[in-house]
Amino acid sequence: MSSSSDDQVASFLAITGTSDPEAAQFYLDANKGDLNEALASFLEGNEASVQRTAPSSRPAASSSSKTTAKRATGSVSTLGSIAKHGSDDDESDDEKPAEFYTGGEKSGLGVLDPNSKKKDRSAQGLIEQIMRKAQQGGAPPNEDDDASGASRFKGAGYTLGSDEADSTKVEDPNEVFxxxxxxxxxxxxxxxxxxxxxxxxxxxxxxxxDDPANKEYLEAINQGHAPLSLLNVAFGQPVDVEVQKSDDNYSPPPKIHKPFDGQGHRLGSEIPPAAGNASVALQQSASQSSSANAQPSMDVDASLPQTQLNIRLAAGGRLVSAFNTTHTVDDVYGLVDRASDAAGHAYVLLTPFPRREYQRGSKDTLEAAGLLKGTLQQKFL
Known part of the structure; x- marks a missing residue:
């Protein structure tokens, strides 16, 4: 190994912090003695190894935290966790078929019990499965932590541009979600x-x-599905199911006392009218008002002197009409007979104050009787 090669190996070890000269020589030989290319290859190899090992470490941390959650709350579970543990239970050791072996000392035949794999599909068996999965499911994840963590990095990215290509916007894939x-x-x-x-x-x-229709609800919950009518949820709505088991028979919850419940009736009669008769009453009052507006009147001669009488009817209401001064008291009785419902009732007309009665059949004129612009009152006898 030449001195220049030794210097490159020493530089490689010093920069990367490794202590393996053979690895340094390997990267240098692979890149034809180029120290920069050897360092780049080494760093790329380390990043790839980190990316391969990182996902395997994360489930371990989540599984340990989930184990802690299982011990804390064993009766709260989501339908998703029930479905997940439902698939995990299919591979659990408790539900694996029992294995028996037969044969000699150095050779044998494994025999599996065919009945041990069968699950109990009765209502009680489904209840036990739901309880076991709820205990294994643990507490639901904290959505506030996920939301706060997701909000730290939001927005879009941009690619680097050049003279030949412009910078382009890259949408955040989480934003679509x-x-x-x-x-x-x-x-x-x-x-x-x-x-x-x-x-x-x-x-x-x-x-x-014991109702076969209710068994379908339990099977759906055991498989991680939410029966919409049973749980009163919308399609696609997430739901957390808390399982509570009791050793007693069903007891309906106490009814909530409502101190003010019902409907009221206004004062007016012993038998309150129905709500549907309100329109009929309005029509009747309208017809009465229209009939009141169409009151009978006397035939008045415009060429003769005239006066006006105000007559208060005994059944309620008022009659106002014009008269000639030559009309008689008996003419006033005839007008009152046409204007009031006095059929079968004897009555008399009188002045309130001073009190004076005017008898039916009197031929005295209104001027002679002193009733010009006066007020009369009808009184039943």
């Missing part, structure tokens, strides 16, 4: 309560184990 996730309904939490005679969701009704 964030925009798509913006339309996903928010994550919700549901509580799956397992009783001795069935199961329920939150404070809902009981789904009995």
């Amino acid at each position: 964030r925009r798509s996730m913006a339309h996903v309904p928010p994550r919700v939490k549901r509580t799956l309560k397992l009783w001795q005679d069935g199961f329920s969701v939150d404070d809902g009704p009981l789904f009995r184990f």
